[in-house]
Amino acid sequence: MNVERFGWERLVAADIGEQIYALAVKIYPICRSITGEGVRHTLHELGKHIALQIKEVPTGTAVFDWTIPREWNIRDAYIKNERGEKVVDFAKSNLHVMSYSVPVRRRIPLSELKDHLHTLPRQPDLIPYRTSYYKEDWAFCITHRQLEALQDETYDVLIDSSLTEGYLTYGEYLHRGETEDEFLLSAHVCHPSLANDNCSGVALLTCLAARMAGLRTRYSYRFLFAPGTIGAITWLARNEDKCRRIKHGLVVSMVGDPGGPTYKRSRRGNAKIDRSIVHVLRHSGLKPTVLEFFPYGYDERQYCSPGFDLPVGLFQRSKFAEIPEYHTSADNLDFIRPEHLGESCRLIAQALDVIENDALCVNLMPKCEPQLGRRGLYGAVGGDKDAAAANMAMLWILNLSDGGHSLLDIAERAELPFDVIRSTAERLEQHGLLSASLVR
């Protein structure tokens, strides 16, 4: 076992939460959709931190059962009353326009306008987030209070958008490790000003990738920033032959709120990524929720489709759609906090650490216990809780190191943190009692 390998601490600075938050603040105002300048602008910001490769895929390209749609861009939008006052203004919130709304410039009565207004009657102060990618339509999304305040008059409606031949844009960054085996880390980059969903995930992965840059790793890490669904499908269609390299993967979204953490297992159910994250969460001191795989959610839907069945799970804080802020204007920069972003990043880094450092162990003195005392390996037992855990860790490692158990296996069985098991195994190795070799 190579003790020079990175530990998770090297992946996360003390102020990692602040760094992630700062980047999220930067990209929050951008109006993103599944195509268009918003995505390009966002990826440009990420590119200031990591050597991001930008890929452009033309409208009309077939990707499995799908086709790259026209590119959507928007410059301005408003609703003006008869007095020329903008009662709804895209400049105030890019949620005000349904994503992929076709261009409109009309004067219409309230009755007709109402067919194109979305509100949340039960959350009357919030703007909903709505899209219509594959059905031509237009709409405004406003608060229910705005709707109630609308007079029965005639309105000037403008949506200065365009739907044209163009491109779908995504970015990827590969951190090369010692092997070509890959760890996929994926965040959707298609939502407009929603802070948790998914400025948080995009910013977290960017900062994690940036921290990784100087480190030697066993796996190669592929960071993918792509529009949800169509972006993941596009990447899979263009990289089908590379997929067999993917040994572990994680979709990261909504990682800045105070809820959860929540982990949804990969389709395989107990892949290494599943076991590693679940192990880390169980020793986190938090109250994690671990969900079995189900075929709804984020881009794990695509990675875990039966034709790929990649070992990719989903990491979140609150479970999506179960919080009132979900897909509303309340998912803003106040909803995400540096401490939650930092904690999320630490948890993910710890899971990476488990996967990087898991090793098969062989006890070199397997007959009876070796005499730990004369080697000074027994800690003070009375009172010192850490020493007691270290003693139990030694005994567990020695007992289970029959060549059939890895450090993670032992950590799971001993119900001790991987960190403790790993550092204890290193001590035993230094004393010639153990031989450990990395698990592939």
Add this chain to the structure above:
Amino acid sequence: MNVERFGWERLVAADIGEQIYALAVKIYPICRSITGEGVRHTLHELGKHIALQIKEVPTGTAVFDWTIPREWNIRDAYIKNERGEKVVDFAKSNLHVMSYSVPVRRRIPLSELKDHLHTLPRQPDLIPYRTSYYKEDWAFCITHRQLEALQDETYDVLIDSSLTEGYLTYGEYLHRGETEDEFLLSAHVCHPSLANDNCSGVALLTCLAARMAGLRTRYSYRFLFAPGTIGAITWLARNEDKCRRIKHGLVVSMVGDPGGPTYKRSRRGNAKIDRSIVHVLRHSGLKPTVLEFFPYGYDERQYCSPGFDLPVGLFQRSKFAEIPEYHTSADNLDFIRPEHLGESCRLIAQALDVIENDALCVNLMPKCEPQLGRRGLYGAVGGDKDAAAANMAMLWILNLSDGGHSLLDIAERAELPFDVIRSTAERLEQHGLLSASLVR
């Protein structure tokens, strides 16, 4: 997948409960035992509904470890007091005479008579049901109140019965399906006037068989109406070579009371019949009890003996022997209700439907999700609960259709009713997204 196949709805008319109840009313008064005219009379009634084959097996025939006993018949029985009054009269209830009582015509004092009286002291108004098939004896079964009213005098006792060389009688009906693989449905037909145990089961299977007559089925369905224990043993002994055709089976008894439903698994524990019924019960909105196999109960004891080990479970409402009406005169026509009979029949029909229609599925577009929206396959998500279930059903089917999962597997995993999974799979098949082939 052949969409012309029967669904369970075609097996049960709206008034199926009333039909079953009417037939139960018809056969309730008949005095049945394990042999004799009562069984013949009952099978004759069933024969008015289905083309029942009647089999007669002579007294003395060896059937495995057993021998067909003498045939028992009874014409009259009473206990008269010194004033010539019938204080107990077989004409009022055929439970009054212990089944297989030998002929008696004697004048005896109360003290001697008492050795031949069965009562239920804790249920003083009910007549118990008693038998003595294999030990020559005679007895009357009376209410405890009747016993307490008996004066210390001399009684004329008559049991005008006969035990003679004759036959054991059973009936069977085979609905021929597309294959010779059989589904065995079995009800015991040896109890006298006990409505739930088992006029209910006999009537239910007869009505189910009658409804099935016009339908094309994959399996052949064998309906067996035979005396408990000795009847099932006789059938097995005479049809040993046919048994390997039996792929699924169900013993049906006590299906008209308001309790349960109760399902006792086959000896195999998780056979297709077990999984199918348990699935149906779990989605029934009722509070089913599912029991592991145990070697006591009804004729599943014989079907599940280790020399046969057939996949045959037991379907009931209340668990036998756990209700106060069990084996007493309170198990009468008021105790069973058309609504419970109908519900029992529907549950059984639904389980048959699962077995008939289960199919292995292959997703024809297994790489990423197909674009369901452009095919009009996505239901309105918001609010419409059925549409949401249909959407999840689609996603589950597409995700699990890797050739290793059947519709039932998917229904179990998705925790959605088989009906929903099946109809959704048909839609996907119609859109060329799925190929399904029946499970054998």
Add this chain to the structure above:
Amino acid sequence: MNVERFGWERLVAADIGEQIYALAVKIYPICRSITGEGVRHTLHELGKHIALQIKEVPTGTAVFDWTIPREWNIRDAYIKNERGEKVVDFAKSNLHVMSYSVPVRRRIPLSELKDHLHTLPRQPDLIPYRTSYYKEDWAFCITHRQLEALQDETYDVLIDSSLTEGYLTYGEYLHRGETEDEFLLSAHVCHPSLANDNCSGVALLTCLAARMAGLRTRYSYRFLFAPGTIGAITWLARNEDKCRRIKHGLVVSMVGDPGGPTYKRSRRGNAKIDRSIVHVLRHSGLKPTVLEFFPYGYDERQYCSPGFDLPVGLFQRSKFAEIPEYHTSADNLDFIRPEHLGESCRLIAQALDVIENDALCVNLMPKCEPQLGRRGLYGAVGGDKDAAAANMAMLWILNLSDGGHSLLDIAERAELPFDVIRSTAERLEQHGLLSASLVR
């Protein structure tokens, strides 16, 4: 199945608890350690009951990673105040001197003496038990009240002990059975006057071995009385090639207190010994605690080290270290009671019975149930609870006797005591319905 074989009742006399207690009383006063005259004296007492072989292994002998230490003996020890009064006297309790204390004869002030005093501040009336086998040191163990009463004066301190080239001593006794397959029963014999830990276990195994002397058994039983850790390691190092004969094993310690019973599974987790003891405990009417294996505790640590991985569990009453009396002077002869010792012995004997008598069963009439009634095998069903259990036992045995289930398998599945299953199987065998052959 050989009905002459011993049942567990023949292993335990009615007064077995009194016998065990009497022997525990005898050996309680002896000052034992991991070497020395105390162990020899103790083994000499055991040798009055069984033909114990005493083994002596010289100081300096290598046993795997360990070395036999010097032999420790002690004659006297005290602390005298300035008035010549013995304020601490080894003659009153051999716990007063830390085991393996080096010789001392000094006059020292209280301040210096205090560095060599162990007390239990939270249990101020109890003397703690302490050892320092592998680090040269000396100390007295006294009650906290004694400590508080010490004046600030000068004390005469004497420990008249010796640490010299000598031997490690252990005893073993082999009861020869019909085969060379062995059942290992092991108790540590290194603690001084601690009644439960482990005079109780030593006395129990000795009495069990004595009772076994006249009996024919299938397994050979090896009883091992050795110092904890170093003794077990020594035995394993000297008998490495014999270990493959050990098919089952049990470490017995702390078996006289009213708590538990507690069973800790072997490393294999579900070995025959584990299943047998757990079965017996579950039918004991007590509230047993069953623990998964963990690599801390008694000599099962050595037997279950990965180089041996023997199927050896640990039987106790209270779980060690979880009772206030543990390793204190409160673990005295009042703490253990004949009734608990007897009960512990009966439970162990019952588990031995299961292992001795487990047999694979084949139903000789596997097609349908045999007619039990005409063979007089059906007990009176109504009311008689034992008869009902016997009936169910018959049905379970017949149903599961397909050659793939043993009596223990059947007892577990039927949730009936092994005794009932075994005696019922014998009845069925006598009636030609069953063939049973001992499980190896």
